[in-house]
Amino acid sequence: MSLSRDLEVEAALPAESAVRAESQRPASVGCFWPDGDGRRGAWSTFSPDYGRCYARGFGLLGYQVTGVFMKNWDSLDEHGVCTADRDCEDAYRVCQILDIPFHQVSYIKEYWNDVFSDFLNEYEKGRTPNPDIVCNKHIKFSCFFHYAVDNLGADAIATGHYARTSLEDEEVFQQKHIKRPEGLFRNRFEVRNAVKLLQAADSFKDQTFFLSQVSQDALRRTIFPLGGLTKEFVKKIAAENRLHHVLQKKETRSVPSVPGAVLLGLEDMVTCTELHLCLHGAHPRVGDTDRRPISSMGMCFIGKRNFEHFLLQYLQPRPGHFISIEDNKVLGTHKGWFLYTLGQRANIGGLREPWYVVEKDGVKGNVFVAPRRDHPALYRDLLRTSRVHWITEEPPAALVRDKMMECHFRFRHQMALVPCVLTLNQDGTVWVTAVQAVHALTTGQFAVFYKGDECLGSGKILRLGPSAYTLQKGQHRGGVAIENPSDGPEDGPGLRPLP
Secondary structure, eight states, X not given: OOHHHHHHHHHTSOTTSSOOOOOOOBSSSSSOOOOGGGOOSSSOBOOHHHHHHHHHHHHHTTOEEEEEEEEOSOGGGOOSOOOXXXXXXXXXXXXXXXXXXXXXXXXXXXXXXXXXXXXXXXHHTTOOOOHHHHHIIIIIIIIHHHIIIIISOOSEEEOOOSEEESSOHHXXXXXXXXXXXXXXXXXXXXXXXXXXXXXXXXXXXXXXXXXXXXXXXXXXXXXXXXTTSOHHHHHHHHHXXXXXXXXXXXXXXXXXXXXXXXOGGGGGOSBOEEEEEEEESSOOOOOGGGGSOOOOOOOBSSTTSOHHHHHHTTSOOBOEEEEETTTOOEEEEESBGGGOOTTOEEOOTTOOSOEEEEEEETTTTEEEEESOTTOGGGEEEEEEESSOEETTSSOOHHHHHHSEEEEEEESSTTSOOEEEEEEEOTTSOEEEEEEEEEETOOTTSEEEEEETTEEEEEEEEEEEOOOHHHHHHTOOOTTOOSSOGGGOOOOOTTOOOOO
């Protein structure tokens, strides 16, 4: 099936014809409308315009579609400006235009337990988390996925991520869905061809990075209608389908106000509401009463508030010093070493010249800084991850056979892929040796692995090798809190445990 062809045909049909699908929003699991540029926070969010585009395309194919708006944050806990009510209204308006049922679900408790608590715990350890990837894993492609399948009886979900899988859309609906037995071990005789996660046709918009922890079960029942399209083409279709109120929205990134920060996963961390699509094969449509909007509670993650102030609402300050990496001179003070990430500009009072965070000492609470953003203290070529989540559930055959494998990785969305060699450990973790030193590698972020256009999976970065500056000096700085040594006992290629 050529989705783009179907959408082009549908664009010429009357607005009231064959409208049986829904919309999407962020880059994650479920039926959303994702769009990297429309991000307001932790996940890449699409606007309702994209939903209408492929909703009408699905309608042409005879699918029945249900729209679901997801809320993950309790507005009663926050005091900043929140656009959740407006988002919910937009979602409902799109569903009205599409003439499809509209639902709203709340995962505030689940989000707090599985995403936000992890977010705070990671910062307390001095890491820089990526809540986008964690939310996709636990909320969008788990909680919402099971809600769509178990409660709404959906055969599949459609999301607005720019991504593809190795399954054609027809194959998703042709599968015989048998609930897998719970437990540690799979049936060895189970015939199961793993579904691969593939990069989008639009390489710039590709969002497989954020989907690198999604389960195989969810992936094989998810459709990515935008995977073969460009954003401009999708916008064109949206304009032709009367979604002008969405197209008029200015697409800007709203990020925590951390001056000069390398925000990494934080650049995607604000909006916590989603609109998803649930697709049905021969199931009856939900009644008209389900199209009425359920009251929405506004909810934001960070919004435009000062990020440091936001974190200190939840974590106790731990004052320390800014120290020059070159001469150990104390340059200033800060409220907590966990507030900074490697590569971030450190705003040190009284100094006009920019200084950048290059290392952190969690024992003494000090932050080491260097006078240049390209300082060798920010370049490393070695890291170790947590146990890797492989999209196909098993490590690549070459890696299992040889214990080493060449591939590519990135730890920030849209950064250039870095050639590397993986070394597999017995506990499922991997050492990643980059062909060239990489700037501002950061613990807490996910190293996402690629082989050709296939996203293999990812693992959280827990340990960093010595920096180029340390190697030049011929010494290893002790006490630097790069990771918790208990995260793994194995030494990597040419790396001894930190003292």
